[in-house]
Amino acid sequence: MSVLKITDLSIALPQGADRGFAVQQCSYEIAAGEILCVVGESGSGKSMTANALMGLLPEGVSVAGGTAYFGGKDILTVSEAEQRALRGDRIAMIFQEPMTALNPLMRIGDQIAEVFEAHKRHRPAERRQKALELIREVQLPDPEKIVRAYPFQLSGGQRQRAMIAMALALEPELLIADEPTTALDVTTQAQILKLILDLRERRGMAVMFITHDFGVVAEIADRVIVMRYGEIVERGSAVEVLENPQHDYTKRLLAAIPSGLVPASTEVAKAPALEIRNLKKTYRIGGGLFRDARVVQAINDVSLTIARGEVLGLVGESGSGKSTLGRAVVRLVTPESGEIIVSGTDMAALGEAELRAVRYKVQMVFQDPYASLNPRHRVMRALTDGPIAKGVAKEKARERARALMETVGLGADAVERYPHEFSGGQRQRIGIARALAMDPELIIADEAVSALDVSIQAQVLDLLRDLRRRFDLSILFITHDLRVAAQLCDRIAVMQKGKLVEIGPVSEVFLNPQHSYTQTLLAAVPGGGWGKAAQ
Amino acid sequence: MAIAVAIFSRLLKAAITLLAIAILNFFLVHAAPGDPATVLAGEAGAADPQMIADLKARFGLDQPFYIQLARYVGNIMTLDLGYSFRQGQPVLDLIMERLPATLILTLTAFWISLLAGVALGVAASARVGKFTDTLITGAALLFYATPLYWAALMAVLVFSVQLGWLPGFGYETVGSGYGGLARAWDILKHLILPALTLGLFFMAVYMRMTRASMLEVAQQDFVKTAKAKGLAPSIIRRRHILRNALLPVVTLAGLQAGQLVGGAVLTETVFAWPGIGRLMFESLAARDYNTILGVFLVSAAMVIVFNIITDLVYRLIDPRIGQKA
Numbered sequence: 001m002s003v004l005k006i007t008d009l010s011i012a013l014p015q016g017a018d019r020g021f022a023v024q025q026c027s028y029e030i031a032a033g034e035i036l037c038v039v040g041e042s043g044s045g046k047s048m049t050a051n052a053l054m055g056l057l058p059e060g061v062s063v064a065g066g067t068a069y070f071g072g073k074d075i076l077t078v079s080e081a082e083q084r085a086l087r088g089d090r091i092a093m094i095f096q097e098p099m100t101a102l103n104p105l106m107r108i109g110d111q112i113a114e115v116f117e118a119h120k121r122h123r124p125a126e127r128r129q130k131a132l133e134l135i136r137e138v139q140l141p142d143p144e145k146i147v148r149a150y151p152f153q154l155s156g157g158q159r160q161r162a163m164i165a166m167a168l169a170l171e172p173e174l175l176i177a178d179e180p181t182t183a184l185d186v187t188t189q190a191q192i193l194k195l196i197l198d199l200r201e202r203r204g205m206a207v208m209f210i211t212h213d214f215g216v217v218a219e220i221a222d223r224v225i226v227m228r229y230g231e232i233v234e235r236g237s238a239v240e241v242l243e244n245p246q247h248d249y250t251k252r253l254l255a256a257i258p259s260g261l262v263p264a265s266t267e268v269a270k271a272p273a274l275e276i277r278n279l280k281k282t283y284r285i286g287g288g289l290f291r292d293a294r295v296v297q298a299i300n301d302v303s304l305t306i307a308r309g310e311v312l313g314l315v316g317e318s319g320s321g322k323s324t325l326g327r328a329v330v331r332l333v334t335p336e337s338g339e340i341i342v343s344g345t346d347m348a349a350l351g352e353a354e355l356r357a358v359r360y361k362v363q364m365v366f367q368d369p370y371a372s373l374n375p376r377h378r379v380m381r382a383l384t385d386g387p388i389a390k391g392v393a394k395e396k397a398r399e400r401a402r403a404l405m406e407t408v409g410l411g412a413d414a415v416e417r418y419p420h421e422f423s424g425g426q427r428q429r430i431g432i433a434r435a436l437a438m439d440p441e442l443i444i445a446d447e448a449v450s451a452l453d454v455s456i457q458a459q460v461l462d463l464l465r466d467l468r469r470r471f472d473l474s475i476l477f478i479t480h481d482l483r484v485a486a487q488l489c490d491r492i493a494v495m496q497k498g499k500l501v502e503i504g505p506v507s508e509v510f511l512n513p514q515h516s517y518t519q520t521l522l523a524a525v526p527g528g529g530w531g532k533a534a535q
Numbered sequence: 536m537a538i539a540v541a542i543f544s545r546l547l548k549a550a551i552t553l554l555a556i557a558i559l560n561f562f563l564v565h566a567a568p569g570d571p572a573t574v575l576a577g578e579a580g581a582a583d584p585q586m587i588a589d590l591k592a593r594f595g596l597d598q599p600f601y602i603q604l605a606r607y608v609g610n611i612m613t614l615d616l617g618y619s620f621r622q623g624q625p626v627l628d629l630i631m632e633r634l635p636a637t638l639i640l641t642l643t644a645f646w647i648s649l650l651a652g653v654a655l656g657v658a659a660s661a662r663v664g665k666f667t668d669t670l671i672t673g674a675a676l677l678f679y680a681t682p683l684y685w686a687a688l689m690a691v692l693v694f695s696v697q698l699g700w701l702p703g704f705g706y707e708t709v710g711s712g713y714g715g716l717a718r719a720w721d722i723l724k725h726l727i728l729p730a731l732t733l734g735l736f737f738m739a740v741y742m743r744m745t746r747a748s749m750l751e752v753a754q755q756d757f758v759k760t761a762k763a764k765g766l767a768p769s770i771i772r773r774r775h776i777l778r779n780a781l782l783p784v785v786t787l788a789g790l791q792a793g794q795l796v797g798g799a800v801l802t803e804t805v806f807a808w809p810g811i812g813r814l815m816f817e818s819l820a821a822r823d824y825n826t827i828l829g830v831f832l833v834s835a836a837m838v839i840v841f842n843i844i845t846d847l848v849y850r851l852i853d854p855r856i857g858q859k860a
Binding site for chain 2: 054056084087089092093095097100101102103104105106114115117118119142150163166167382436
């Protein structure tokens with residue numbers, strides 16, 4: 001028996017968009033107690049369907065045709081009032097960004113109780129009690145305290161649990177989850193996925209789970225739909241789609257996922273490109289005349305080396321200090337003590353002026369390709385400003401810029417264009433070219449492929465591998481994604497709460513992790529079993 | 536507890552700031568050429584050295600500079616703001632006499648502008664792009680662009696001279712002998728024109744800020760969450776959007792509140808309102824240094840007091856301030 005039956009759904013985009021329809025002629029059903037995963041890359045239209053069902057389409061976007069039957073009615077054509085009555089009651093939704101999805105000025109308990117108020121259930125005193133029960137059900141710690149807490153006092157995972165509690169309040173028949181774990185750490189993601197599976201079991205609700213991550217699909221899906229450019233290109237049971245994909249696009253997506261295969265480490269016993277010794281960085285948060293500051297040890301006595309030509313993966317969850325370490329090496333952050341030795345120079349000990357002279361030695365590739373290039377500068381300027389400041393002749397720098405654009409696969413003529421003319425993946429290539437332009441001793445890639453779709457991610461990783469071979473690059477590759485780390489790196493360093501807990505060749509760390517935290521991290525990778533099966 | 540500590544800490548800082556301001560004022564006044572003795576003697580038309588020396592001795596101006604400073608600081612510590620020789624009254628009495636009139640005017644204008652501004656801003660944002668929005672935004676632009684003195688004069692011309700509805704100047708009817716409620720009513724009638732004129736400009740500022748802030752907050756994720764709960768639009772607007780949108784408005788209101796004492800000079804002058812602003816204006820013209828220093832100090836104290844109040848209000852509406860997880 002299907003809870004929701006969508007037939008020939010089309011959603012029109014406003015004029016001037018890159019295509020006419022966000023979603024075109026889509027039909028599918030979800031049965032009670034079933035988890036349907038809708039998979040696709042950004043821009044595939046996977047979230048638009050969910051928004052249409054909830055009546056939350058953005059301005060200018062409208063349903064152009066088709067029906068969506070839920071509880072005997074086409075919920076796309078019912079009045080706004082009827083739609084509002086369904087929302088939060090029989091259909092509930094959770095969103096991607098737990099950090100921003102809660103009202104910062106309202107207590108968690110009030111925000112949950114609000115769902116009852118919206119649908120006029122229970123008396124005010126009972127609502128609070130019910131909120132407390134829900135908080136208990138989603139396994140938030142210390143429910144009495146959480147009820148009175150404000151969102152900023154909760155971690156990302158806890159906020160997502162609070163969101164789920166809200167969604168479950170009126171026992172919906174259908175839960176729409178729009179990338180609910182994408183913004184979370186692997187271990188937190190694993191817990192949330194387990195919670196959703198548990199709740200499905202207990203409540204028998206249907207779940208429409210939107211994701212771009214096949215690992216997550218392998219973990220929870222009963223059935224899968226793959227979307228591209230607003231159309232469904234493949235559908236089937238989770239096993240069918242994952243093990244025996246029919247459509248080329250699905251095959252490419254699956255092939256693009258960094259596999260669990262661990263490459264043999266290359267021998268890298270040369271002189272070190274980077275040597276970090278006993279590095280420490282402490283942050284003081286808050287504090288004032290009468291209050292004690294909270295002290296966070298972002299980097300707590302970390303020592304490691306990267307050999308010339310080596311790629312060292314630095315993995316850890318958010319708050320582990322991995323990004324701070326990267327920023328300390330480029331001296332965007334000044335450490336309190338310890339040494340950062342790059343080709344004989346201790347970067348940590350230099351003053352401002354001396355630092356400027358040697359800064360080119362370490363270059364950084366940032367996470368967000370949209371924010372890391374100045375939108376008003378042509379690519380040529382982005383690639384030549386640094387070298388010219390370093391003393392390279394202007395003509396030479398320009399020549400080099402053209403050559404580098406060729407190297408990263410964008411073509412020499414692209415230097416005359418502005419960043420907005422490039423896609424995210426292409427911008428990341430420009431970011432890499434910019435780093436290379438300085439002829440650095442070391443490149444720090446901070447989550448450099450995390451913001452990209454899997455197929456684009458695979459291309460950028462290929463590029464990095466290729467460059468590394470051609471130019472004998474040393475890279476500190478910072479990532480939260482263990483699969484990605486396994487693909488590119490020679491050795492892996494694992495950080496937890498500012499400490500380096502494990503470091504070793506990829507195969508050692510992945511196949512025979514020593515530290516319990518590394519084991520937890522590896523166990524939390526979604527679709528772990530499926531990844532191994534693919535070997 | 537946290538609030539008590541915060542208030543105490545702020546008061547301590549405020550006292551230090553105030554002292555620094557007082558000393559700075561003292562230097563400023565003394566850096567200006569001439570001194571009250573010379574001015575007074577000059578105005579008397581008989582500038583014989585003996586008289587100037589007598590005056591100097593009377594004002595304590597014959598003492599070494601550091602002693603004058605020490606004496607001044609000592610005096611203000613005991614709330615002694617000196618004596619206005621021009622007005623023949625202690626400065627503190629002068630200020631306390633004028634302060635209520637100014638506060639009645641500026642506080643009324645403040646609340647009118649804040650409440651009307653926020654209400655209009657919410658109304659405009661709810662119908663963005665429609666006729667109501669255009670009308671409100673247009674009117675706000677007009678108020679914003681009109682010079683205060685011109686609006687004040689026009690108000691007097693229209694409502695007082697032509698229509699005769701409201702009195703055009705003064706604080707109350709002189710010699711009316713009203714008492715109690717009748718007097719309050721009389722003051723209220725005198726208050727309407729100056730308060731509205733003063734309030735219109737800031738109303739326009741609050742309206743624009745509220746509108747922009749409401750539209751921005753409406754785009755945020757938690758508003759989508761609220762919609763997904765099935766809440767009615769009016770509740771979403773009031774509980775989720777407005778509360779968050781008010782944060783920047785409160786910041787601005789706090790800044791404006793700091794000018795409550797000194798910011799009405801123009802209005803007080805046009806409407807012959809016997810407040811601090813006019814006192815300052817008159818004292819400046821007459822080089823009545825003790826009074827000027829006194830007004831400066833009281834204005835500075837008011838800025839600090841309203842800053843503290845703003846911070847406390849902020850704490851009340853934004854839980855993220857003052858406590859960390």
